[in-house]
Amino acid sequence: MIRPLTPADLPALIGAMREVHVQDAYPSVWPAAPEAFLAPPDTVGPTR
Numbered sequence: 001m002i003r004p005l006t007p008a009d010l011p012a013l014i015g016a017m018r019e020v021h022v023q024d025a026y027p028s029v030w031p032a033a034p035e036a037f038l039a040p041p042d043t044v045g046p047t048r
Contacts, residue, residue: 004044005039005043006045010035010044013039014035014038017034017038
């Protein structure tokens with residue numbers, strides 16, 4: 001089972017996204033709001 005994404009997950013996900021960007025240039029342009037890129041509105045569940 002995969003658990004829902006929570007706000008507490010975002011810092012680690014942004015860090016991983018930064019590493020991918022540095023190594024592989026994806027995304028090609030770093031987003032102004034990486035949290036919105038990773039978790040658009042209504043896609044992150046409540047904190048538990």
